[in-house]
Amino acid sequence: LSPVFQKIGTDADIIDSNDGIDNDDEQSKMIYSVPNAKHYQILTSGCQMNVADSERIMGVLEGELGLKALDTINTADPTLITTSNKKSKNKKKPTPDILLLNTCTIRDHAEQKVYDALGPYTAMKRAGKPLAIVVAGCVAQQEGEALLRRFPEIDLVLGPQYIPWLGELLVEVGKGSQLCMTESMIWSEKGGSLAIDKDSSREKDGDWMTPIKRGHSVRAWVNVIYGCNEHCTYCVVPSVRGVEQSRSMEAILQECLQLAASGYKEVTLLGQNIDAYGRDMIPKRTFADLLHYLNDNLPPNTISRIRYVTSHPRYFSERVIDAVANLDKVCECFHMPFQAGDDEVLRGMRRGYTFDSYMKIIQKIRAKAPDASICGDVIVGFPGETEEAFQRTLDLMEEVKFDNLNTFAYSPRPNTEAANWENQIPPEVQSERLQRVQALAAKHALERSERYVGKVIEVLVEDRNPKNGGEVMGRTRQGRQVFFEGDIDELKGELVNVEITEARTWSLVGGSIQD
Numbered sequence: 001l002s003p004v005f006q007k008i009g010t011d012a013d014i015i016d017s018n019d020g021i022d023n024d025d026e027q028s029k030m031i032y033s034v035p036n037a038k039h040y041q042i043l044t045s046g047c048q049m050n051v052a053d054s055e056r057i058m059g060v061l062e063g064e065l066g067l068k069a070l071d072t073i074n075t076a077d078p079t080l081i082t083t084s085n086k087k088s089k090n091k092k093k094p095t096p097d098i099l100l101l102n103t104c105t106i107r108d109h110a111e112q113k114v115y116d117a118l119g120p121y122t123a124m125k126r127a128g129k130p131l132a133i134v135v136a137g138c139v140a141q142q143e144g145e146a147l148l149r150r151f152p153e154i155d156l157v158l159g160p161q162y163i164p165w166l167g168e169l170l171v172e173v174g175k176g177s178q179l180c181m182t183e184s185m186i187w188s189e190k191g192g193s194l195a196i197d198k199d200s201s202r203e204k205d206g207d208w209m210t211p212i213k214r215g216h217s218v219r220a221w222v223n224v225i226y227g228c229n230e231h232c233t234y235c236v237v238p239s240v241r242g243v244e245q246s247r248s249m250e251a252i253l254q255e256c257l258q259l260a261a262s263g264y265k266e267v268t269l270l271g272q273n274i275d276a277y278g279r280d281m282i283p284k285r286t287f288a289d290l291l292h293y294l295n296d297n298l299p300p301n302t303i304s305r306i307r308y309v310t311s312h313p314r315y316f317s318e319r320v321i322d323a324v325a326n327l328d329k330v331c332e333c334f335h336m337p338f339q340a341g342d343d344e345v346l347r348g349m350r351r352g353y354t355f356d357s358y359m360k361i362i363q364k365i366r367a368k369a370p371d372a373s374i375c376g377d378v379i380v381g382f383p384g385e386t387e388e389a390f391q392r393t394l395d396l397m398e399e400v401k402f403d404n405l406n407t408f409a410y411s412p413r414p415n416t417e418a419a420n421w422e423n424q425i426p427p428e429v430q431s432e433r434l435q436r437v438q439a440l441a442a443k444h445a446l447e448r449s450e451r452y453v454g455k456v457i458e459v460l461v462e463d464r465n466p467k468n469g470g471e472v473m474g475r476t477r478q479g480r481q482v483f484f485e486g487d488i489d490e491l492k493g494e495l496v497n498v499e500i501t502e503a504r505t506w507s508l509v510g511g512s513i514q515d
Contacts, residue, residue, distance in 0.1 A: 037097035041070040046104025052221035063211030064167040098132045103139035122153040138240040144182045164210045225271035233417040260302035269308040275315040288319035295327040309335045314352035325369040331477045337377035341396035342389035373403035373478035381410045381430030384423040403448045405441040449503035459498045464488040481507040
């Protein structure tokens, strides 16, 4: 059986979202008391949206249920929670009372990877371990009840839109329920979700009101729009993330103000198609409106950098270029996936733009924000892609010279049109093209890095260099990693002027300039 969750009064104090149970024998006052469950572990895979979702999940598990995290990792490696403690041969690390897999379905074999990761945990449960198993994320939304049929040991299948109610759902799991929460929903900021029972003990003002356990103390993710209304023939996102739903500018600002009050210096605004922001609102808003609103209303000397992902060339606005070029807090960095360079392939993908129209956007960026970085995504080996068509992708890369390029070989995904086409490209051809794209991307990235050598650049310090304890790591406004000597305890979260002395493919090396 899963651990017993006991619901208590709703007027109890809520513990801080960054606190858990520091003492395993301690039970704090909270909305939900979990007498027999003390530890959880979450395994996260996928994009920034999944990472942000995991932060909300951890916020619920700690801030509402008072659980303590075991090691949180970003790959499903069950051995990490069953190996012996190196400090004591006789003492094993604790195993979780709640195991949550936050899954991604973008890449090929995503479902099998989830099944492989589940295997050791379902075996533990069959052997008598009182363990609650939750599968969340895009594979959960895609597979739904099929996951329960394949693995009856799973207690809860959780679509991304149900994260705000995870605490209440685990209460039902504790009563013996096995739940599949993947039904589409439309939420509103003032009325909670239309798909949630009106008797729910907590009325949510949208899922951003869920406690969040931030994964970093300097930079934070902020969701601004959920879902996607596009239907690219290769993409599974609309079927697993739902329709576009924009948050209000006021709610987004409120979250950013809370982050500013907590000492955060950078936010990254998230959306699968961020340029669609506001088109579902009445009255309509635009993403450029949001950038201006945040830039104008964030207090001085708090959050100094605003980033965003991901743009869609079909909807990209020249007003966004103007905002990036002119607003002091908005970083000079554009993430503009092009996916392919051949017009026929782009039509097959249903992307809604051409080689020439994409390049017009790049030319406008270069004219108005010449120092900006341009990043992108590309897919090789899409069904029907000829060698000539692939060459157009290389041509586009040569014209743009991306600062960073995410490269993928096409893989058929469930519930997508292109998966059923007969003109699939052989894996060996895809692999060869992927290698050529990656080699060219690395060449361009180094060229783009070299432009910084000899310059003094403002760097926001984020972390210690994991490979050299005497160095710190930060990023330029354009998003390039920079390593230089420094004390992380003194410099973390600080803006430091750094003279760049060495260019690497994906990073820079330099030395701080003393005032």
